[in-house]
Amino acid sequence: MSNAIEAHGVSKTYTHSGGKTEALAGVDLNIPAGRVYGMIGRNGAGKTTFVRIGATQLALTSGSMTVLGHDVMTETSKVRLRIAAVPQESRPLYFLNVDELVYLYLKIRGAEAHDARQRTDAVLAELGLTSVRKSLVSHLSGGMRRRAMVAMVLASDADVLFLDEPTTGLDPIARREVWTAIRRAIHDGRTVLLTTHYLDEAEALSSRLALLEGGKVRLEGSPTEIRDRVRQPFRLVVSGVLGRAELETFGTVSAVEGGFLVFAKEAPARELAQLALSKGARVSLGPVTLEDIFLQVVGKAIDADDTPLETAA
Ligand SMILES: Nc1ncnc2c1ncn2[C@@H]1O[C@H](COP(=O)(O)OP(=O)(O)OP(=O)(O)O)[C@@H](O)[C@H]1O
Ligand SMILES: [Mg+2]
Numbered sequence: 519m520s521n522a523i524e525a526h527g528v529s530k531t532y533t534h535s536g537g538k539t540e541a542l543a544g545v546d547l548n549i550p551a552g553r554v555y556g557m558i559g560r561n562g563a564g565k566t567t568f569v570r571i572g573a574t575q576l577a578l579t580s581g582s583m584t585v586l587g588h589d590v591m592t593e594t595s596k597v598r599l600r601i602a603a604v605p606q607e608s609r610p611l612y613f614l615n616v617d618e619l620v621y622l623y624l625k626i627r628g629a630e631a632h633d634a635r636q637r638t639d640a641v642l643a644e645l646g647l648t649s650v651r652k653s654l655v656s657h658l659s660g661g662m663r664r665r666a667m668v669a670m671v672l673a674s675d676a677d678v679l680f681l682d683e684p685t686t687g688l689d690p691i692a693r694r695e696v697w698t699a700i701r702r703a704i705h706d707g708r709t710v711l712l713t714t715h716y717l718d719e720a721e722a723l724s725s726r727l728a729l730l731e732g733g734k735v736r737l738e739g740s741p742t743e744i745r746d747r748v749r750q751p752f753r754l755v756v757s758g759v760l761g762r763a764e765l766e767t768f769g770t771v772s773a774v775e776g777g778f779l780v781f782a783k784e785a786p787a788r789e790l791a792q793l794a795l796s797k798g799a800r801v802s803l804g805p806v807t808l809e810d811i812f813l814q815v816v817g818k819a820i821d822a823d824d825t826p827l828e829t830a831a
Contacts, residue, residue, distance in 0.1 A: 520550070521548045522549050522550065522551040522586055522677070522678050522709035523555075523572055523584070523585050524547070524548055524583065524584045525545050525547040525548075525549075525568070525572075525581065525582075525583045526546055526582050526583070527544045527582070528542055528544070528545040528568070528571065528580075528583055529542050529543055529544055529545075529578065529579050529581050530542040530571065530578050530579050530733075531579045540733055541564045542564045542567050542568060542578075542733040543732070543734050544734065545564070545581070545730075545734065546735070547728055547735065549709065549711060549726075550709075551586075551709050552704065552707055553724075554710045554725060555709070555712065555724060555725070555726055555728070556712050556714065556721075556724030556726070557569070557713045557714075557728050557730060558715070558717060558727060558808075558812065559729055559730035559731055559816070560731065563730040563731055564732075564733040565730055566605075566606050567733075569680050569682045569711060570605075571590060572585055572601075572678075572711065573603040573605075574590050574594045574597050574598055575605075577591060578590070578591065585597045585601060586677060586678060600676060600677045600678055601679070601680060602627075602670075602674040602676035603682070604668055604670075604671045604684050605682055606682040606683050606686075606713075608663075608667045610663060610666060610667055611655065612655050612656035613654070615651065615652050615653055615655065616647055616650055616652070616653055616669075617638060617651040617652060619666055619670060620642065620666070620669050620670050620673055621634050621638045623670045624638065624674060627674055627676075629675065637673045640673070641672055641699070642669060644672075644695065644699050644702070645668065645672075645692070645696065646692060647662070647665055647666060650662060661688045661689060664684070664685075664686070664688060665692055665695075665696070667684075668685075668696055668699070672702075677707075677708055678708065678709045678710075678711070679703060679710045679711070680711050681700070681710060681712045681713070683714060684700075685697075686714075693716075693719070697719070697722065697723060701723070712724065717807070717808040717809045718807075718808075718809075720808060721741050725740060726740050727739065727741060729812065729815060731815075736815055736816070745808075748806055748810075748811055748814070749783075750769050750770060750781035750782050751783070751805060752769075752782050752787035752806065753780070753781055753803075753806050753810055754779070754780045754790055754794075754801055754802065754803050755774065755777055755778070755779055755801065755802045756777050756778050756780060756790070756799055756800070757778075757800040758798070758800055759797045760778075760794055760797065760799055762778060765778050768780055768782050768786040768787070768789065768790040769781050769782030769787070769790070770782075777800070781806065787803060788803075
């Protein structure tokens with residue numbers, strides 16, 4: 519499959535009054551077309567910087583990036599015709615109502631009136647915005663305003679969509695409406711670069727993921743590939759009866775609310791589950807979550823000797 523976005527050694531150093539900040543330090547990524555690509559990482563990891571470079575809002579310092587084969591630095595206008603972006607901090611035009619916001623955006627992008635009307639109606643229904651369509655954007659709640667921004671971009675005909683934390687601040691139902699709309703965009707053959715702090719969301723939507731830390735790619739792959747690289751791929755939560763020392767013979771233990779969390783390989787995980795049940799403890803057993811991996815990899819980034827991965831990234 520072809521790549522929608524290719525990044526080669528992308529670096530970005532911001533120069534400001536306080537000095538310099540290296541936000542990206544040599545990022546190489548191939549983002550396949552027609553899929554959701556998830557980008558995760560702690561605050562300040564460099565996600566927004568990467569997205570803004572791809573969306574031609576920010577110049578890179580070194581390296582190169584292409585979107586649909588066009589260089590973001592030298593073929594800016596060609597890139598812009600093919601993309602749409604929801605920035606992390608968006609200030610929509612507050613003097614418009616929701617309907618006008620979406621409709622006029624589509625018209626500005628060159629849609630015919632009839633097509634713009636149909637697309638606007640469809641996206642407002644899909645994102646649960648029909649009842650507020652005549653409300654001024656300035657009168658909406660924060661989550662509603664965010665949804666209006668997402669609606670604009672998803673309704674567009676752009677081939678590559680940059681969604682920087684599109685669901686931050688959305689209620690759980692609205693969040694799933696956005697997921698549905700993103701999946702529809704993929705079904706229509708588009709590419710989505712999604713940043714999110716909701717790791718369940720990253721996992722549910724993304725065909726591949728990159729975990730950024732300190733401006734570098736720390737982990738990259740499909741959710742399955744990423745899980746396969748973890749040395750202890752099972753998680754157990756054990757409450758009662760068994761003490762920490764006993765649990766430590768099965769895997770890596772940490773104290774959590776109401777018990778202990780144990781990461782273990784498959785055989786000890788099964789053994790521990792049986793032992794815990796036979797002793798009357800409460801136990802849950804499942805595969806590690808993306809959140810576990812995130813906490814293990816990024817939480818221990820300073821402690822390089824104790825890598826939770828089979829091979830260092
Ligand atoms: N305009 C700017 N001027 C100076 N430094 C900046 C600027 N924008 C971002 N930075 C710095 O670059 C680094 C990466 O920021 P970036 O916004 O890309 O992170 P992020 O991964 O999107 O974080 P978050 O999860 O908080 O949105 C941070 O150290 C940040 O302080
Ligand atoms: Mg950001």
